[in-house]
Amino acid sequence: MNLFDKFEDKAVVYNQLSDIGKNPFTVVMEEIISPTRAKIKGRETVLAGTHNYLGLTFQEEAIKAAQTALAEQGTGTTGSRFANGTFSGHRHLEEQLADYLGLGHCVVFSTGYQANLGAISALAHPGSDVILIDADCHACIYDGCQLSGAETIRFRHNSPESLDKRMARLDPELKGRLVCIEGMYSMFGDVAPIKEFAEVTHKHGGMLYVDEAHSFGVYGSTGRGCSEADDMMEHIDFYSGTFSKSLASIGGFVASRHKELEYLRFSSRPYMFTASPSPANIASATAALTAIRSKHEIRTKLWENVARLHGSIKQLGFTLAADPAPVISVLFPNREIAFAAWSFLLEQGVYVNLAIPPGTPNATSLLRLSVSAAHNGDDLDKIVAAYNGMAAQFVDAK
Amino acid sequence: MSAIQEDNDLVFHKICSLIEPINQKGLKLTRETDFIADLEAESVAVLDVVMEIEDNYDISIPMNVISEIKTIGELVDAIHEIKKQ
Ligand SMILES: Cc1ncc(COP(=O)(O)O)c(C=O)c1O
Numbered sequence: 318m319n320l321f322d323k324f325e326d327k328a329v330v331y332n333q334l335s336d337i338g339k340n341p342f343t344v345v346m347e348e349i350i351s352p353t354r355a356k357i358k359g360r361e362t363v364l365a366g367t368h369n370y371l372g373l374t375f376q377e378e379a380i381k382a383a384q385t386a387l388a389e390q391g392t393g394t395t396g397s398r399f400a401n402g403t404f405s406g407h408r409h410l411e412e413q414l415a416d417y418l419g420l421g422h423c424v425v426f427s428t429g430y431q432a433n434l435g436a437i438s439a440l441a442h443p444g445s446d447v448i449l450i451d452a453d454c455h456a457c458i459y460d461g462c463q464l465s466g467a468e469t470i471r472f473r474h475n476s477p478e479s480l481d482k483r484m485a486r487l488d489p490e491l492k493g494r495l496v497c498i499e500g501m502y503s504m505f506g507d508v509a510p511i512k513e514f515a516e517v518t519h520k521h522g523g524m525l526y527v528d529e530a531h532s533f534g535v536y537g538s539t540g541r542g543c544s545e546a547d548d549m550m551e552h553i554d555f556y557s558g559t560f561s562k563s564l565a566s567i568g569g570f571v572a573s574r575h576k577e578l579e580y581l582r583f584s585s586r587p588y589m590f591t592a593s594p595s596p597a598n599i600a601s602a603t604a605a606l607t608a609i610r611s612k613h614e615i616r617t618k619l620w621e622n623v624a625r626l627h628g629s630i631k632q633l634g635f636t637l638a639a640d641p642a643p644v645i646s647v648l649f650p651n652r653e654i655a656f657a658a659w660s661f662l663l664e665q666g667v668y669v670n671l672a673i674p675p676g677t678p679n680a681t682s683l684l685r686l687s688v689s690a691a692h693n694g695d696d697l698d699k700i701v702a703a704y705n706g707m708a709a710q711f712v713d714a715k
Numbered sequence: 716m717s718a719i720q721e722d723n724d725l726v727f728h729k730i731c732s733l734i735e736p737i738n739q740k741g742l743k744l745t746r747e748t749d750f751i752a753d754l755e756a757e758s759v760a761v762l763d764v765v766m767e768i769e770d771n772y773d774i775s776i777p778m779n780v781i782s783e784i785k786t787i788g789e790l791v792d793a794i795h796e797i798k799k800q
Contacts, residue, residue, distance in 0.1 A: 447777075452766070468777040471762060479766075486775050675757040 372691020
């Protein structure tokens with residue numbers, strides 16, 4: 318017996334896939350050609366398995382801003398804001414985000430993972446508080462609950478009724494009740510009924526925390542996410558997001574209408590004990606935010622692409638996981654077929670994400686396609702052609 | 716048979732019927748059956764079954780409690796413990 322024994326089962330599968338050169342978890346993009354193209358195994362491939370929803374990774378202003386920050390402020394911050402100081406860029410971005418969201422307060426973290434980990438673990442404490450989370454919440458929300466040590470109860474995915482039952486059972490003596498949901502869920506592309514969740518949460522004296530990692534910049538009339546689309550910006554208690562998807566950088570944030578959010582700066586370990594985001598990351602995220610605020614046509618383009626792809630793929634007879642959304646997931650009967658379909662698409666020059674159990678909702682096997690505003694007509698044609706070929710082989714596969 | 720013993724048996728049988736979907740190998744379930752070692756259930760599948768059980772008994776079993784539970788017998792005991800409160 319040693320420390321490595323526990324990895325063995327998974328390692329066998331991993332190594333087998335690597336040996337035949339088809340391990341989805343070791344795909345290397347040898348050259349990044351554009352927001353939607355890369356060379357994989359020497360071959361130009363359409364990228365449809367990113368989170369580059371707005372396609373801003375090569376936006377000119379964002380690259381210039383990052384280059385300037387790099388030249389003027391250096392490559393790294395070399396420390397945490399708590400111990401080593403804040404750069405004015407951190408503050409400026411927090412102000413910009415708070416202003417855009419119409420929420421008074423915002424704290425920037427080094428990744429979206431750390432934003433959720435840091436906020437949830439600081440907000441809820443063992444003994445006095447309870448956290449209720451949607452069953453399909455992202456790993457970092459689960460990890461935030463664990464780090465907090467507070468009692469954690471799961472409710473059924475996207476079911477305000479299931480939450481209602483569980484909140485009704487809670488000990489009235491509890492002090493805090495934190496409810497965590499997401500906006501758009503990244504595996505299926507389904508969206509939370511935020512209004513109903515806010516009603517149930519507040520009826521029971523709780524606070525609602527919405528992770529808009531995948532919906533920020535994408536949903537809502539001005540891109541403020543599913544909370545805006547549901548007209549709930551003034552009602553939710555905490556709003557979290559990441560720079561790593563629509564903002565095309567690295568970092569994360571939590572915003573709130575409650576001024577007490579500022580307490581995180583001296584209570585949240587994942588804020589206090591890790592290096593702050595680099596100047597280049599902050600500068601490009603700030604520039605991308607400006608683009609999101611001023612260029613509504615990017616969002617319009619994304620949703621046009623969503624309509625085209627969702628419509629075309631649906632027609633082919635696949636089982637789709639949700640209504641049209643920037644994530645379009647095709648469900649397969651098992652891992653083997655999903656894997657074969659994934660390999661088929663890559664051979665056709667289209668890269669999507671393979672998602673198989675454990676860790677997928679209801680233990681489903683699926684191929685997850687992410688749509689980008691930067692997908693041009695040629696990209697879309699290639700994706701549709703590849704899915705056409707996949708349909709011929711896999712639609713009726715059992 | 717004492718009332719407690721009877722209730723124990725009732726809960727045990729009910730739980731066994733709720734667990735059936737993750738008993739893919741068709742094992743005979745006992746109090747000692749281990750979710751991971753015997754049923755080879757994935758931890759998320761166990762969490763999902765627990766939601767069924769919660770709704771059936773109108774109780775909440777926190778994840779912190781679930782993570783300590785290894786066998787069906789321990790789950791039965793946890794349900795009794797929570798029902799008592
Ligand atoms: C729902 C959700 N929240 C948070 C994160 C973490 O974001 P980041 O990549 O910035 O750590 C992700 C992405 O991985 C996510 O899908």
